[in-house]
Every structure is written in C-alpha cells, then in structure tokens.
Amino acid sequence: MLIWKRNLFVCWIGVFIAAIGMSEVAPILPLYIHYLGVQNTSLVSQLSGIIFGITYLITAIFSPIWGYAADKVGRKPMILRAGIGLSIIYLLMGFVPNVYFLIALSVLQGAFTGYSTACNTLIATQTGREHVGYALATLSTAGVAGSLLGPTLSGLIEAVLGLQAVFFIISGLLLIAFIISLLFVQESFVRNDKKSQGLREIWHSVPQKELTIVILITFFVLGIGLYSIEPIMTPYVSQLSPNTSHIALISGLVFSATGLSNIISAPRLGKLSDKIGAHKVIMISLIVSGILYIPQAFVQNPWQLLVLRFLLGFAMGGLIPSISIMIKNITPDYLTGRIFGFNMSLGYLGVAAGSVLGGQIAGRFSFQYVFYITSALMFLNAVWVYFRVYKKWDKAVLSESFGKE
Template sequence: MPIWKRNLIVCWFGMFVTGVGMSQIAPILPLFIKELGADHAESVAQLSGIAFGVTFIISAIFSPIWGKAADKYGRKPMLLRASLGMALVVGCMGFAHNVYVLIGLRLLQGVITGYSTACTTLIATQTDQEHSGFALGTLSTANIAGSLLGPTVGGFIGESLGLRYSFFLTGALLFIAFLATVLFVKENFVRGHQKTPNFKEVWNAVPEKELTVTLFVTFFVLSVALYSVEPIITVYITQISGHAGHVALLAGITFSASGLANIVAAPKLGKLSDKIGAHKVIFTALIAAGIVFIPQAFVKNAWQLMGLRFLFGLAAAGLIPSVNILIKKITPGALTGRMFGFNMSAGYLGVFGGAVLGGQVAAWFGIRDVFFITSVLLLLNGVWVYFRVYRNPILQGAGLSQKTNETERF
C-alpha cells in the first residue's frame, strides 16, 4: 500500500475520533453539569454555554501556533502530541467532581488541539498532485462526520451506560489513534535550520493574500451553516412533530444526516475537483447549499427535515476539500501548516459563531428565520466566491507556479 494511503487511513480515523471527542459533549453537557451540582436551570444553561464554547475559542487561538510548529518540527510529532494529550484530557473529564474542573479541562482540550491541522498538512504535503483532491476530500469527511455524529454518540452512550462513560470511551479511542500514528504514519520531513519568521513575514510571503482570505471566510461561513441549527433542532422537531416522544433520537438522526452525506459525497467531489477544478466545485456547492437551506424552514415533519439535511450535507461535502485543495495550490510548501492552522481557526470560530447565531436568531425572531439567515450567508458567500475565486485567472494556472516557486525559498 502506498505511504500516502496508509497515512490517509490513520489520519481519517484520528480526525473522526477527534471530531467525536470535540462534539459528543453537546447533548450530555447540561445533564452532566446538573449532575455535578448546578441546581438551577439558569446556571445549567450559562455554565453549559461556557463549557461548550471555551474549547472552540481557545482552539481558534492555538491552531495557527500548532500549524507553525508542524512546519518547523514535522507533522507526525504534532499528531502524537495532540492525540495523546486529548486522550488524557478527555478521559479525565469523566472523573471531574465539579463543574469548574470540567470547564478547566475543556479549556485545556482547546489548548492541546491541533490534530486536524497536522493531519490536513501531512496529507496535503505527502500526497502527489494526482491524488490530492481525492485524499483531501476523503480526509474532510472524517472531522465533519465525527463532529456531526458526535452528539448522537454522546447521547446514546450517556443514556445507555452513564454520562461519564462518554468521556472514557472517547479517551480510549483517541489513545488508539495515538498508537496507530506511532506505528503506521510515515513522514518525509527535513527540519530546516533557518530563523522562524514572525506573522508579518509569513503573511508577506503569501502570494495570493486576497484569495487566501476569501477561502478562510468561506470555511468560516460553512462552519456557521453546519452548526447554526444545533441550538434549535430539538425544539424545532418538537414543534413540527407535535409531540415529545423520541425527540432526542430524531434530533440526533437529523443532525447526523449531514455527516452521513459528507461521508458519501466528499471523496467523489474531491475527485471531481481534480478533474474540473476546485474553484468550480466550491462555487456550485455554495449556491446549492444556500438553496437547500430555504425549504428547511417549511417542513411539516422530522423526516422531511432529515431528507433536506442530507441534501445539504451532499452540497457541503464539496466545500471543505475544495477549500483545502485551493489553499494547498496557492500556498508555498514552507507555509502550508500555518495556512491550514489559520483556516482551522476560522472553522472553530465558525462552530462557535454558528451556535451563537442559531440561538440568538431563534430567540429574537423565530426558529424558521435561522434557516433563512443561514441561506443568505451562504448565497452571499457564493457571490463573493464567484468574483474572487471562480473567475480568478490565477486558478486557471496563469502565473501561479512561478509565484509559488519564488516564495518556496522563504
């Protein structure tokens, strides 16, 4: 088996488990915080928001730092650091005896993060150009599927075995990812001895700054769209179903439908990006995703919503690999880890921003307006991408290789 395929399999498993570990706390967090001693509904809601959001905010800060370390010391050491660190931290959450210990561990989880950034950089730099679209497309399914399936996994384990076992199981899986990385991941990395550049020097060396920012914003908007429904989906299903029976199960399945669609479609759309160009796939996927959000506001039952969420997942599957492919294409190899780190920060901020947006819009305007506003964000981003990405002559190959080679010496 080629090295890039073996690396892809290990990284896929690790990113999937990391995605589960980051998101599985969502459905059980209020219950766990209540179990830890919060006895008022207001306190539970407030502490749950802090515990959930702090991980993603801190992750957004530290992702570029770990991306820089990956460029300097290699990607495999970053994979080992993140997987072992998260295995220990997430496992320890199951032993938390009060809510402040839990929040502290969630904060530490955000500091240790960086597994996804290192995986993406490793696959982008160690895979040949012919297979990069397929590899990055396949890899993109791991984190997003783990993030979307995580709430269902956490809720099921918490209900079946106990809330603390959700953390124990996730920690064990992360430790398995650590062992798999030790044994099977291979990296051809030569550590440089040149002075480490600061942010200004790094940014000055980026050949296509405006295009790079557009891709970061696109990844942010996609993350917002994926998570804007998280705070309201259980209440929405209760409204359209007209009863409270099995709402948690239906909400978990509905939320996970997008993840299943990503697993099915992302590798195929990654291959399509290799053939026709990622700039074409990203524009089409944004418009399709924006359109599919609109009828979600008019569904009459949970099954219709599940079907539309699945269609949204098919459209969104073309976005993450396309963004990663384009970042790799326009970024010098010496800066790849840092650029993927910044992109991952945009994603983490999008997760937090999406959850806040969904909750606030639902509270001030109504649940159905969450779908309309998210649709507008995606369509506006699609228009911007059309002018800045789709019609960009750089992505047709004109002058890009020369610019990249010039900054490769950086």
Template sequence: MKLWKRNLIVCWFGMFVTSIGMSQLAPVLPLFIKDLGVHDPGLIAQFSGIAFGVTFIISAIFSPIWGLAADKFGRKPMLLRASLGMAIIIGCTGFAQNVYELIGLRLLLGVIAGYTTACTTLIATQTDKEHVGRALGTLSTASIAGSLLGPMIGGFIEENFGLQNVFFITGALLLIAFFATALFVKESFTREDKKVLSAKEIWRTLPNKNIIITLFTTFFVITLALYTIEPIITVYISHLSHDTTHVALLAGLAFSASGLANIIAAPILGKTSDKIGAHKVILVALIVAGIIFIPQAFVSNTWQLIGLRFLLGLVAAGLSPSVNILVKRLTPDSLTGRVFGFNMAAGYLGAFGGSILGGQIAGWFGIQYVFLVTSGLLLINAVWVYFKVYKKLNHSK
C-alpha cells in the first residue's frame, strides 16, 4: 500500500473519532448535567450551552497555535499529542463530580484539540500532487461525518450503556487512534530552524491574501450552515412526525443521512476537483446547497426532510475539501500548518456560531426561518466566491 494511502486511512479514523468526541455530548449533555445535581430547567439549558460551546471557542483560539507547532516540530507529534490528550480528558469527563468540573474538562478539551489541523496538514503536504484533491476529499468526510453522527452515537451509547460510558467508550476509541497513529503514520519532515513568523508577518508573506480571506470566510459559513440545524432538528421532527415515540431515532436518521451522503460523495468530488479545479466545484456546491436548504423549510413529513438532508450531504461533500485544496495550493509548504490552523479556527467559530444562531432564529421567528436564513448565507457566499475566487483563479489558469 502506498504511504499516502496508509496515512490517509489512519488519519481518517482518528479524525472521525475526534469529531465524535467533540460533538457526541450534544444530546446527553442536559441529562449528564441533571445527573450532576442541577435540576432547574433554566440552569440546565444555560450550563449545556456553556459546556458545549466553550470547547469550540477555545479550539478556535488554540488551533493556530497548534498549526505553528506542526510547522515547527512536525505533524505526527501533533497527532500523538492531540489523540492521547483527548483520550485522557474525555475519559476523565465520565468521573466529573459537578457541573463546574464538566465545564473545566470541556475547556481543556478545546485547548488540547488539534488533531484535525495536523491531519489535514499532513495529508496535504505528504500526498502526491495528482492525488491531493481525492485525499483531502476523503479526509473531510471523517470530520463532517463524525460531527453529524456524533450526537446520534452519543445518544445510542447513553441509552444502551449508560451516561458515563459515553465518555469511556469515546476515550477508548481515541486511545486506539493514538496507537494506530504511533505505529502506522509515517511523515517525511525536515525541521527548518527559521525565525517564527507572527500572524502579521505571515499575512505579508502570503500571496493572494484576498482569496485566502474569502476561503476562511467560506469555511466559517459552511460550518455555520451545518450547525444551525443541529439544535432544532429534533424539535422540527417532533412537529413533522405523528409518531412521537421515535423522534430521537428519526432525528438520528436525519443526521446520519447527511453524514452517509458525505462519505459517498466526497472522494468523487475530490477527484473532480483534481480534474476541473476546486474553484469550480466549490462555486457550484455553494449554489446547490443554498437551494437545497429552501425546500427543507416546507416539507410535510420526516422522510422528505431526511431525503433532502441526504441530497445536502452529497453537495456539501464538495465544500470543505475544495476550501482545503485551494488553501494548500495558495500557501507555501513552510506555512501550511499555520494557515490550516487559522482555517480550522474559522470552522470552530462557525460551529459555535451556528449552534447559537439556529436556536435564536427558531426561537424568535420559527424553525422554517432557520433553513431560509442559512440558504441566504450560502447563496450570498456563493456570489462572493464567484467574484473573489472563481473569476481570479479561472483567469489565472
């Protein structure tokens, strides 16, 4: 097996598990907080929001720092650090005695995270040029599928094995990812003893700054769009479904539909990016994704929603990989880790902002408006990408 393929398999598994670790707490968090002694519904909601969101906010701050460390010391050491650290912290979360310990451990999880940034940088720099689109496309399915399936997996473990075992099982999987990384990931890395550039100096060094800023913004909007639906989908399905006994299962299917479609389509769209250009794939994917969000606001039953979520997953598979391909193409190898770190920070902010935005829009205007506003954001972003990325790269090509 070629080295880049072996690295890709191990990184895919590690990213999938770490994404689950970041997101699996969503459905069980209120139950766990109640189990820790908080019984007031208002306080449970507040603590749930803080505990869920703090991980993404702190990750956004530390992601560029770990990106710098990856450029300086190598990407494999960062993979080992993140997978072992997350395994320990998530495992310890099962022993939390009160809600403040829970929030503190979620904060530490945000500090230690960085597996995704290191994986993306490793695959982008160690894969043959003609296969990089396919590799990054495949890799992106791990993060997206893990994020989408994480809440369902967390709910399944809680229902069948108990609350604490959600953390213990996830921690054990991360430990497996640590050993797999240690044994099977190989990296050809030469450390360059150069002066560490500040963020301002990096921006001065980078060509095509406007395009890269547009790509960061696009990654933020993509992640925001995926997460706006997360806090309201269970409520939406309870309105659509007449069988209230299986709402959790149907919500899980809605999440799973997008994740499954993403896994199917991302390698194909990654290959397509290699052939016709990632700037073309991302423009079409943004437009089609924006359109698919609109009918989700007007479905009359759960299965229509699940079908549209599957179609969305097929299209969304062309978004994150295309951003990563273009960022890699426009960034010098010596700065790849730092720049991917900034890009991941934008993604973490999108995850946090999307979770907050979706709930607020649903509360003030109604659930249907969550889909319509998300559609509008994607279509506006598509127009911006057309002028700032597509036209410039198409012309230069």
C-alpha cells in the first residue's frame, strides 16, 4: 500500500474514533451528571451546557497551539499525544466521584484534542498534489461519520452495560487508534529550526494573507450554517408533525440525513477539486447550499425536510475538503499546522455561534427566519469568495508554487 494511503487509512480510523468520543458524551451527559449525585433538573441542564460548551471553547483555544507544535516537532507526535491523552482522560471520566472532577476532565479533554488538526496537516503535507483533494475529502468524512454514530453508540452501550462503560469503551478504542498510529503512520518530517515566532511574526510569514483570511472566515460561516439549525430541529419537526410519539426518532433521522449524504459526496467532490480546482467547487457548494436552505422554511411535513437536508449534505460535502485543499495549496509546509489549527478554532467558534444564533432567531422571530438568514450568509460568503478568491486563485497558486520551488 502506498504510504499516503496507509496514513489516510490510519488517520481516518483515529479521527472517526475521536469524533465518536466527542459526540457520544452529549446524549448521556445529563444522565451521568444525575448519576453523580445532582438531583435538581434545572441544575443538571445548566451543568450539561457548561461541560459541553467548555470542551469546545478550550478546543478552539488549543487548536492553534497544537498546530504550532505539529509544525515544530512533527505531525505524528501530535497524533500520538492526542490519542493517548484522550484515552486516559476518557478512562478517568468513568471513575469520577462527583461532577466537579467531570468538569475538570472536560477542560483537559478540550486541551488535549487536536487529533483532527494533526491528521489534516499530516495528510496535507505528505500527500502528492494530484491526490490531496481526494485524501482530505475522505478524511473529512471520518469526523462526520463518527459524529453520526456516536449518539447511537452511546445509547446502546448505556442500555446494555451502563453509563460508565461508555467512557471505558471509547478510551479503549482511542488506545487502539494510538497503537496503530504508532506502528503504521509514516512521516517524512524535516524539523524547522527557525526561532519561535509570535502571532505577528507568523502572520508576516503567511504569503497569501487576504486569501487566507477569506478561507478561514468561510470555515467559520460553514460552522454557523451547519449548526444554526441544530437547536431548532426538534421543535421545528414537532411543529411539522401531527404524530408526537416519534419526534425524537424523526428529528434524529432529519439531522443525520445531512451527515449521511455528506459522507457520500465528500470524496467525490474532493476528486473533482483535484481536477477542476477547489475554488470552483467551493463556489458551487456555497451557492447550492444557499439555495437549498430556502425551501426548508416552506416544508409541510418532516419528510420533505428530510429530503432537503439530505440534498444539502451533498452540497456541504464540497465545502470542508475544498477549504482544506485551498489552505494546503497557498500555505508553506512549515506553516500548515498552524493555519490548520486556526482554521479548526474558527470552525469550533462557528459551531458555538451557529447554535446561539439559531436559537435566538427562532425565539425572537420564527423557525423560518433561521433558514432565511443562514441562506443569506451562504450567498454573501459566495459573493465574497468570488471577488476575493475565485478571480485571483490561479495566479495565487502559481505564485505560491514558484515560491515553494
């Protein structure tokens, strides 16, 4: 097997497991907090929000830090650090005596993440230009697939083995990911012995500053677009469905539809990016996504919404890989980890902003306005990308290619 294919396979498994770990805790968190002795229902909800939110906030802070470390000491060491660190943290979560220890470990969980950033950087720098689009697109499906499977898996484990077993099993899976990464990931890393740089010096080293800003903010907007709908999904489905006995199941199907089609389309759109250019794929994806949000405001039943969400996933499948490919194409290898780290931070902040924005818009206006405003964001982003990236892309990539030579 070619080295890049082996690295991709191992990284896919690791990112998949890490995504399961992040997503499987959320559904059982209120139950586990109650299990740890918190009886007040309102307090359980508050603590669940704090624990879930703090993990993503700390992750956003630490992603650039681990990206910097990846550029300095190598990407494989960062994969191994995240793998063994998260494995130990999840194991300890299964033994916590009270909710305060759980909060502390959630902070550590956010601090030790970086698995996805390290894997993206490894694949981007160790894969040839002719295959990098397909490789990064395929890797992006791991996070989506893990996020889809996580909640279902945690429910099954909890029902059969109990709450603590959820943490023990994900710890064991991460340990397996650590071992196969240690044995099979291969990296040709040349250490950069330049003096450590601050943020200002790093920014001065970025060759395509304007393009980089637009790409990073596009990833932030994507996070908003994906998660602005999440807080309103269940009540919106309840409003659409006359049958209230299966609301949770129907809402889960509607939410999962986007992820499922994303998994199908991402590798194909990644290959298309290798052929026609990521800047073209991202333009098409933004426009089609903006169009598909609008009819979701006019559906008459949950199954119409499910079909539209499924179609949206096909369009969204071109966004994350294209952003990764574009970063790789205009960023020198010695800066790739740091830029990917900043990109992941903005993605997590977009998730948080989208969740808050969707809930606030629905509360102040109506569910339909969430779709209108999200669609408008996609269209505005497409216009910005067209004038600031699309029209300048070929010249920028050519310039950077000569710079690398």
